[in-house]
Amino acid sequence: MEQELETNLLSLTHFDYPQYEVFFAIATAEDPAYRVLERVASASKRPVHIIRAGRALDCSDKVHNLTAAVGQVDEQFDVLVFADSDGRPPRQWLSRLVAPLADDTVGAATTFRWLFPKRREFWSALAAAWSASTATYLGERKRNFCWGGGTAIKRRRFDELRILNSWQGAASDDYALTRSLQNNGLPIVFAPECLVPSPCTFAIRTFLEFTNRQLIITRIYARRLWFKALVGHLFYCTTILTGITCWVIRSMMGLPSIEFLVLSLIPPMFASVRGILRLVAVLELLPDRREQLLNDGWVWVLLAPLVPFVYVYNSLAAVFTRKITWRGIRYELISPFQTRIIAR
Numbered sequence: 001m002e003q004e005l006e007t008n009l010l011s012l013t014h015f016d017y018p019q020y021e022v023f024f025a026i027a028t029a030e031d032p033a034y035r036v037l038e039r040v041a042s043a044s045k046r047p048v049h050i051i052r053a054g055r056a057l058d059c060s061d062k063v064h065n066l067t068a069a070v071g072q073v074d075e076q077f078d079v080l081v082f083a084d085s086d087g088r089p090p091r092q093w094l095s096r097l098v099a100p101l102a103d104d105t106v107g108a109a110t111t112f113r114w115l116f117p118k119r120r121e122f123w124s125a126l127a128a129a130w131s132a133s134t135a136t137y138l139g140e141r142k143r144n145f146c147w148g149g150g151t152a153i154k155r156r157r158f159d160e161l162r163i164l165n166s167w168q169g170a171a172s173d174d175y176a177l178t179r180s181l182q183n184n185g186l187p188i189v190f191a192p193e194c195l196v197p198s199p200c201t202f203a204i205r206t207f208l209e210f211t212n213r214q215l216i217i218t219r220i221y222a223r224r225l226w227f228k229a230l231v232g233h234l235f236y237c238t239t240i241l242t243g244i245t246c247w248v249i250r251s252m253m254g255l256p257s258i259e260f261l262v263l264s265l266i267p268p269m270f271a272s273v274r275g276i277l278r279l280v281a282v283l284e285l286l287p288d289r290r291e292q293l294l295n296d297g298w299v300w301v302l303l304a305p306l307v308p309f310v311y312v313y314n315s316l317a318a319v320f321t322r323k324i325t326w327r328g329i330r331y332e333l334i335s336p337f338q339t340r341i342i343a344r
Contacts, residue, residue: 002085002086003118003199003201004199005033005036005085006036006039006040007088008085008086008087008088009024009036009037009040009085010040010043010044011087011088011089011090012083012089013040013043013044013045013046013048014091015089015091015092015093015094015095016091016092016094016095017094017095017098020046020081020094021046021047021048021049021077022044022046022047022048022049023048023049023051023069023072023073024037024040024041024048024049024050024051024069025051025053025065025066025068025069026050026051026052026053026065027052027053027054027055027056027061027064027065028052028054028055029052033085034050037050038050049072051065051068051069051072052068053065053067053068053069054068055344056341057341058168058169058338058339058340058341059167059168059169059170059171059339060170060171060172060173060326060329060331060339061326061327061329062148062173062326063167063170063171063172063173063176066082066167066173067164067167070158070164071164073155075155077155078154078155078156079098079101079152079153079154079155080152080153080154080155080158081094081097081098081150081151081152082148082149082150082151082152082173083149083150083196084113084148084149084150084196084198086113086149086198086199086200087113087149087150087196087197087198088196088197088198088199089150089194089196089197090197090286090288093150093194093196096191096193096194097109097111097150097152097191097194098152099191100152100189100191101152101153101154105186105187106186106187106188106189107153107157107181107184107186107187107188108146108151108152108153108157108177108181108186108188108189109151109152109153109188109189109190109191109194110138110144110145110146110147110150110151110152110188110189110190110191111147111149111150111151111190111191111192111194111195111196112131112134112135112138112147112149112150112190112195112196113131113135113147113149113150113195113196113198114128114131114132114135114195114196114197114198114282114286115127115128115131115132115198115199115200116128116197116198116199116200116289116292116296117199117200117201117296117299118199118200118201119201120296121201121202121203123202123203123204123206123207124200124201124202124207125296125299125303126202126207126303126306126307126310127200127202127207127210127211128200128296128299128300128303129275129299129300129303129304129306129307130211130307130310130311132275132278132282132300132304133304133307133311135192135195135278136274136278136281138190138192139190139192141187141188141189141190144187144188144189144190145174145175145178145188145222145225146174146175146177146178146181146188147174148172148173148174149196149198150194150196151174151177153177157186161180161181161184161186162180163176163177163180166179166180168337169337169338169339170336170337170339171217171220171324171326171331171333171339172217172220172221172336175217175218175221175222175336176221176336178221178222179221179336192281192285193285195282195285195286197286197289209325211310211314212314212317212318212324213324213325213326214314215229215311215314215315215317215318216317216318216321216322216323216324216333217324217333218318219315219318219319220322220333220335220336221336226315226318229311229315230311230312230315230316232308233308233309233311233312233315234312234315236267236271236308237308237309237312239263239264239267240264240267240268241264242264243260243261243262243263243264243265244260244261244264246260247260247261247264267305268305271304271305271307271308272301272302272304272305274304275300275301275302275303275304276300276301278300278304279293279297279300279301322334323342328344329341329343329344330342330343330344
């Protein structure tokens with residue numbers, strides 16, 4: 001269960017959108033989070049529904065819970081908006097995320113997380129830098145994909161595309177939704193103004209579990225995207241390591257070598273510059289978080305050069321396993337349409 005879960009969930013009941021209802025999906029009432037949901041429902045001025053979905057059998061718990069929740073949403077609702085429990089979106093978030101759907105040619109509108117390390121611990125900070133690189137990858141419609149922590153889609157379109165059928169046997173709700181939209185030629189609009197602030201705390205084990213899971217899922221559901229990430233980041237890492245190796249060898253031989261050291265420093269310098277540009281952009285997008293962004297600015301600038309090395313590790317890990325751990329449950333991703341639950 002997330003730290004400050006109640007605060008996160010309460011934020012979903014405080015949007016300035018004129019009329020909406022909240023559906024919380026959970027496996028069973030025995031989950032410790034269930035009591036939190038009850039308190040949030042009691043405190044909310046918006047209608048809140050708590051859906052007990054039961055245990056998943058042949059898909060991820062998240063997909064199973066979402067399927068049950070959508071099944072309880074009346075046809076009177078025009079738009080479905082999906083959010084995660086670990087984010088804390090601001091009051092204007094819902095209206096801004098739904099706005100692109102006014103264009104009926106748009107398939108869905110999506111955004112992404114922006115992780116804030118709760119404490120200045122290395123692995124939490126590295127996770128924030130790692131996630132930031134994906135947030136700034138989105139933008140061009142041909143590259144966009146739905147993110148399950150913040151996606152809006154018209155109910156009519158959701159039903160026309162038979163998304164519930166696409167979710168059968170799936171581990172990833174967002175990639176399955178993305179695949180359906182792409183197969184039908186429907187664009188996904190990225191709404192950067194809807195970035196979701198998400199406090200995070202990671203140790204090395206949970207950091208690797210989180211980052212490996214993302215790339216394993218990507219390899220199963222979007223192999224081309226996984227391969228592009230591997231090649232691009234591998235080139236970055238190879239350039240640096242080659243330059244350092246040549247510098248060391250030539251220095252030991254007493255030969256001129258400074259140019260190789262300079263070569264190896266160029267990619268990290270560009271990575272830090274990109275980190276600065278990301279930070280400047282997010283300062284505009286999340287003005288309420290300005291002080292925190294500036295205080296932790298080193299996270300996205302100084303750690304950016306390390307991120308490609310993590311991506312290479314994650315991408316290679318995805319070659320050798322299809323197994324992930326997600327909220328304490330062990331899954332095997334046999335295919336995009338088949339998921340096996342190994343252990344709870």
